[in-house]
Amino acid sequence: MRSEGALILGIETSCDETAAAVTAGGRTVLSNVIASQIDVHKVFGGVVPEIASRHHLEAVNGIVSEALAQAGVGWDDLDAIAVTKGPGLVGAVLIGLATAKGLAFALGKPLVGVHHIRAHICAAYLEHEQLAPPFLALVVSGGHTSLVEVTAGAAGTQVRLLGATRDDAVGEAYDKVARVLGLGYPGGPEIDTLAKRGDPAAVSFKRTLLEDGSLDFSFSGIKTGVMNYVHTQKQADKPFHAADVAASFQQAVVDVLSEKTRLALEQTGHRRLVLCGGVAANSALRARMQKDCDGRDVTLFVPSPVYCTDNAAMVACAGYEAFQNGDFDNLELDAYAQLAL
Ligand code: KG4
Ligand code: ZN
Numbered sequence: 001m002r003s004e005g006a007l008i009l010g011i012e013t014s015c016d017e018t019a020a021a022v023t024a025g026g027r028t029v030l031s032n033v034i035a036s037q038i039d040v041h042k043v044f045g046g047v048v049p050e051i052a053s054r055h056h057l058e059a060v061n062g063i064v065s066e067a068l069a070q071a072g073v074g075w076d077d078l079d080a081i082a083v084t085k086g087p088g089l090v091g092a093v094l095i096g097l098a099t100a101k102g103l104a105f106a107l108g109k110p111l112v113g114v115h116h117i118r119a120h121i122c123a124a125y126l127e128h129e130q131l132a133p134p135f136l137a138l139v140v141s142g143g144h145t146s147l148v149e150v151t152a153g154a155a156g157t158q159v160r161l162l163g164a165t166r167d168d169a170v171g172e173a174y175d176k177v178a179r180v181l182g183l184g185y186p187g188g189p190e191i192d193t194l195a196k197r198g199d200p201a202a203v204s205f206k207r208t209l210l211e212d213g214s215l216d217f218s219f220s221g222i223k224t225g226v227m228n229y230v231h232t233q234k235q236a237d238k239p240f241h242a243a244d245v246a247a248s249f250q251q252a253v254v255d256v257l258s259e260k261t262r263l264a265l266e267q268t269g270h271r272r273l274v275l276c277g278g279v280a281a282n283s284a285l286r287a288r289m290q291k292d293c294d295g296r297d298v299t300l301f302v303p304s305p306v307y308c309t310d311n312a313a314m315v316a317c318a319g320y321e322a323f324q325n326g327d328f329d330n331l332e333l334d335a336y337a338q339l340a341l
Helices: 036-043 049-071 090-107 116-127 170-180 187-195 220-235 242-268 283-296 313-324
Strands: 007-012 015-026 028-036 080-086 111-115 135-140 144-152 158-164 272-276 299-301
Touching: 007 049, 007 090, 007 313, 015 049, 015 313, 028 049, 028 170, 036 049, 049 090, 080 090, 080 116, 080 272, 080 313, 090 111, 111 116, 111 313, 116 135, 116 272, 116 313, 135 242, 158 242, 170 220, 170 242, 170 283, 187 242, 187 283, 220 242, 242 283, 272 283, 283 299
Parallel strands: 007 080, 080 111, 135 272, 272 299
Antiparallel strands: 007 015, 015 028, 135 144, 144 158
């Protein structure tokens, strides 16, 4: 099968971004089109699943056509259609999946269902030609916080979950804290910006590290700590500085992520680290991880912010490996709200 430079169309609709992209040979991005629904969901303070599905349905055909046009690629040029099959909002995932199935059937092209978290890890391949397994990946997104070992296969055919959050994902904690501070949705970028004007040592929020040697995470304590602090200050009619709270919360989160990653690197001996997922767009986290890695002789690979948050280039990249292996799905492929790595 011809796979060198194969053209893969990627489709991503698992949350509130309708995205389509075309990659050549997995890693060369020919187009990366993203229609964000942020403005639609902002008024509700979070993603409303039914509204997300409806907007995906309205946008997806235009976004896919745009991705082909920007790539200068015709339908017949495509070698495979890759699509996020989960985990995600199941009604939203279904829209991308139905679109991909329709295209695969009509064009007679292979269909490849992609795991969303594996796709986030693959985002690191897009701009780093020299990246190859084995490596450690810290995945920080709105729905996941995981430490993953990738031992073989560009798209991580061999991955091992080393640790994951036991309660809130880190992005979820950012979004909830932002809401308590009266900031907009999504909260991550708002806190990132506000924290730059605050003192990270102003309030000491408890860093939850769980049992000795554990690579799991827990962020609900930090989140509740911020909520309690804000409510106590308000009840006592005491002023508080939102920028200081944002910076202190972020410092606690970054400290925990840094410590768990240090432990994972120590336990596994990996010398390459991938930082990915929406929260990897965070400026403080990127800076801290770079500093940590420089001090430990570990090479850090972080996608540009546009490839950290949801996009379809990462889906096409993950689909490329499956395509190379002839690992195709049929038209009965399901959408999954939850999906093991
Ligand atoms: O990966 P992603 O786009 O979607 C999921 O798969 O969940 O991640 C979205 C999450 C949201 O919680 C958002 O607040 C967070 O990523 N995020 C950030 C930043 N940009 C996006 N968090 C902190 N700092 C940022 N700059
Ligand atoms: Zn995501």
